[in-house]
Amino acid sequence: MNTHLITALCSVGFLARFSYALARNPVLPLFALYLGAGPEAIGLAVGISTVTGIFFKMPAGAISDIIGRRRTMLAGLCFFAFVPFLYFFISSYEALVAVRFLHGFATAIYGPVAMAVVADVAGARKGEMLSWFSSVAILGTLAGAPVGGLLVSLLGGVQGATATTFHAVYGIVAVTGLAALLLGVKILLKEETAAGAVQGSRWERFVSGIREVSGDRRVVAASAMEGVQNMSMGALEAFLPVYAVTVAGLSAFEAGLLWAGQVVTTMLAKPLMGRFSDGHGRNGLIVAGLLCCAVPFALIPLLRDFTSLFLACLVFGLGEALVTSSSAALVADLCKARNYGTAMGVFGTIFDIGHASGPILGGVLVGLLGYGWAFGIMSLVLVASIPFFIAAMRGNGVQEGQA
Numbered sequence: 001m002n003t004h005l006i007t008a009l010c011s012v013g014f015l016a017r018f019s020y021a022l023a024r025n026p027v028l029p030l031f032a033l034y035l036g037a038g039p040e041a042i043g044l045a046v047g048i049s050t051v052t053g054i055f056f057k058m059p060a061g062a063i064s065d066i067i068g069r070r071r072t073m074l075a076g077l078c079f080f081a082f083v084p085f086l087y088f089f090i091s092s093y094e095a096l097v098a099v100r101f102l103h104g105f106a107t108a109i110y111g112p113v114a115m116a117v118v119a120d121v122a123g124a125r126k127g128e129m130l131s132w133f134s135s136v137a138i139l140g141t142l143a144g145a146p147v148g149g150l151l152v153s154l155l156g157g158v159q160g161a162t163a164t165t166f167h168a169v170y171g172i173v174a175v176t177g178l179a180a181l182l183l184g185v186k187i188l189l190k191e192e193t194a195a196g197a198v199q200g201s202r203w204e205r206f207v208s209g210i211r212e213v214s215g216d217r218r219v220v221a222a223s224a225m226e227g228v229q230n231m232s233m234g235a236l237e238a239f240l241p242v243y244a245v246t247v248a249g250l251s252a253f254e255a256g257l258l259w260a261g262q263v264v265t266t267m268l269a270k271p272l273m274g275r276f277s278d279g280h281g282r283n284g285l286i287v288a289g290l291l292c293c294a295v296p297f298a299l300i301p302l303l304r305d306f307t308s309l310f311l312a313c314l315v316f317g318l319g320e321a322l323v324t325s326s327s328a329a330l331v332a333d334l335c336k337a338r339n340y341g342t343a344m345g346v347f348g349t350i351f352d353i354g355h356a357s358g359p360i361l362g363g364v365l366v367g368l369l370g371y372g373w374a375f376g377i378m379s380l381v382l383v384a385s386i387p388f389f390i391a392a393m394r395g396n397g398v399q400e401g402q403a
Contacts, residue, residue: 005121006122006132009114009133009187013133013136013137015176015183016080016106017137019174019180020173021145022145022147022148023144023148023169024049025145026149027148027149027166027169028045029042029045030166031096032046032093034163036093045097048097049101051101052101054353056104056108058112060072061112061345062342065341073110073113074184076105076108076110076113077106077180079103079105079109080177081177081181082174083102084174084177085174086102087166106177111344113341115130116341119332119344125278127273127276127277127282128278129274130332131270131275139267151168151172152166152169218393219335220392222327222334222389223327223347224350224389226328229320229323229324230351230354230355231354231355232378232381234354234358235358235361235362235375235378236262236297236300236316237259237358239371240255240313241256243300244258244309247301248306250306258306258309261310261314261317262313262314265314266321269325273321282329283330283390285322285323286322286323286327286330288322289321289324290319290386291319291386292319294380294382294383296316296319297378298375298376301372327347328344328347331344361378362378
């Protein structure tokens, strides 16, 4: 196992995710508000980059299997480095949406390919190493959001924000994106990553790789568990703060602590759970994780005090760690090494579909039925997905936790 390469990729991933998060929350919705956008338009501006991932993660992963991981990763890092400069020229909401769509190519290209490289070199420790890579990315995201908010506050606050305020923040986004590219170039010029031996035409390889991976019900089922879990996470991310403040009567600071507790639990538990899945199997952890997410998610509308809500968020965060530490590694276990890029692309596409659908479905259900029924129905979706997963994985022909 090439631990040096994995460590280096974690460093690049931290810088890239920090840059991306700094551009996103809370700076992006505030920038959209400054440009005159209403609530629905702000939601589109925030979510449009996820749409990019839905459509382009799988093709990016498949392309990396053909032309090599190194070239594809560098292409993704170029989007992290150079797209932020376009924010300086934005003067309308429409331009902001267009730039956000382009910025989404950064994670759409780099994310699945970097995961494929980790899977390539991790050997029998795929669960642990993919979890470390993901946890470092989460850390970068956690760091980026408060720094962005602090910068806006220091540069005049929400009420006093001007175009210069946002240009200053996006200047830092560009600098950190460039740093990720330069570090990536330094690493990737030294390391030999999997290049995907080409047999036949590149188009044939592209089509056959996508067909082989997306046609495997086990890969789709494992990816779907991540997507379903991410649907509940997206709904919780969107509506827990609103519920905490408007129904439970908590302060905005306490609502932020609930979210932070969940995310930090996931980040700390993922490497441990990934290592456990390498040695003891992945299927059971995924099932346990779905249950750990479903139960506290259903209970949240019944809770009113900070302590009980915080404990529910910690259990949900643990469940998220159980699912996410095992699902990507299971997808890699099920695929041939030459198709790791395509596999991670399929995985990332389903992940993004879940992430995008969670707030939308949650919003519809909360609006129609209220928090209790909405959260209960989404919890049932988590539980109902378990028999589907078990049936799909029965006789999977793979020694769990083994490459």
